[in-house]
Amino acid sequence: MGTNEQSATWFDGVRAVSPILLGVVPFGLIFGVTSVSSGVPLVAAWASSFVIFAGASQIAIVEVLGGGGAPIVAIVTAVIINSRMLMYSADIGRYTTSEPLRTKFGIAYILTDQAYLVTANRFPDPRNARGFVAFYLAAGLTMWTGWQISTTTGFLVGAAIPEAWSLEFAIPLTFMALLTLAVKNKPQLIAAVVGGGVAVAALAMPYHLGLLVGTASGVVAGMLVESRLK
Amino acid sequence: MSMWAVVLVVGLLTFAIRYSFIGLFGRIAVPESLERALRYIAPAVLAALVLPAVIAPGGTFDPWNIFVPAAIGGGLAAWTTRSIGAAILVGMPILWVLQAAV
Incomplete structure (x- = not known):
């Protein structure tokens, strides 16, 4: 040593x-x-x-x-x-x-x-x-x-x-890039689609709360698809 | 002032996350259900950040705005090259061209 x-x-x-x-x-x-x-x-x-x-x-x-x-x-x-x-x-x-x-x-x-x-x-x-x-x-x-x-x-x-x-558009572009790196399988793709979709559907919610509702929905959807594929 | 509060609170909580299992002497493993949930957090939260910002800029739903093609182009570039920089290098010029054209 x-x-x-x-x-x-x-x-x-x-x-x-x-x-x-x-x-x-x-x-x-x-x-x-x-x-x-x-x-x-x-x-x-x-x-x-x-x-x-x-x-x-x-x-x-x-x-x-x-x-x-x-x-x-x-x-x-x-x-x-x-x-x-x-x-x-x-x-x-x-x-x-x-x-x-x-x-x-x-x-x-x-x-x-x-x-x-x-x-x-x-x-x-x-x-x-x-x-x-x-x-x-x-x-x-x-x-x-x-x-x-x-x-x-x-x-x-x-x-x-x-x-x-x-240049503020570089922020969503950066998250977009991180998203393509984070999605590696089908349940993760479902998590992304549901997370993004629900966040858009919940746009009317105050304080950007749709972001959290979308994230939670995406995580649950991903876990459900994973257990179904097993 | 509230920005400072957010930064300090997130700093403390992030340190707590990082220190958690290191502080527990590595004797306790992550529960299996938490580990499963963690796998879907990144895709879900990133999509929830990106999609509204791109197809509803400023809070109003508008799927035909110029951010959409720029984000798709940037996303494809990042996906094929596995690099964040590529998304910027491709996405920003698409936006500028469309801004000049529309």
């Missing part, structure tokens, strides 16, 4: 997540730019990169509040989007039992889809906990740094972009 081995693992973590970072940087720029054009309070939106550090939920908050939705709808939507990280936390917990509390807090704070997925792919065996933690921290910190730089740049550049470019 030499220092060389540890630093090699750190380097591996940075290298593994770097190609993924190329896709995250435009996402961060879009978040900054669209926040400026959507008219939400800018310092709060910018601070969400540090406080929340979860891109899709940060964009959803801007979308809901920028469109006149209620704060509670923004909160519930963001938490629903981030709930998937429960699964990552459950898996990571198997590797971190002997880490000090401080490290556990750090590991939890920088948890992202990308850092977790590259690390779990590389260290599938919980007996190699040291390698997992070093690799994960390197990947996670790389993601964190990339996210802060790209979103901050987006906020700085955003003010210079003319309104005629309609």
Whole structure:
């Protein structure tokens, strides 16, 4: 267990997540730019990169509040989007039992889809906990740094972009892209169709509540189709 | 002010989600029913965000507006390339062309 081995693992973590970072940087720029054009309070939106550090939920908050939705709808939507990280936390917990509390807090704070997925792919065996933690921290910190730089740049550049470019449309486009990546089988397709359909049908509901009703309907529909296919 | 409140509350709750099972020493597994539900959250919530924004911009139902073809084009680009950037690179120009034409 030499220092060389540890630093090699750190380097591996940075290298593994770097190609993924190329896709995250435009996402961060879009978040900054669209926040400026959507008219939400800018310092709060910018601070969400540090406080929340979860891109899709940060964009959803801007979308809901920028469109006149209620704060509670923004909160519930963001938490629903981030709930998937429960699964990552459950898996990571198997590797971190002997880490000090401080490290556990750090590991939890920088948890992202990308850092977790590259690390779990590389260290599938919980007996190699040291390698997992070093690799994960390197990947996670790389993601964190990339996210802060790209979103901050987006906020700085955003003010210079003319309104005629309609850049706020990049938000639904981003969610559209995430949607095509999230649908991998038939029950998930049904969940998307029902979730979107019900959200449109429930447009008349106040405070963007249709968003939550649509999401709940989609999840139930997906689970029903899954159990029927079995 | 309410934006700040939303950011702080979501930040705390998101940290709680991330820390949950790490804090439980990894001894407790995710219940099977919750794990099943989590698989459908991403498709359902993303579609519920996208569809109204595209076919009912500003809150009024209008399936023939120019956002629809732009979103379809962007979605197809993302689906074929597996990249978020592609949706922007294809979807935004479609919107600009239609804005200039209509």
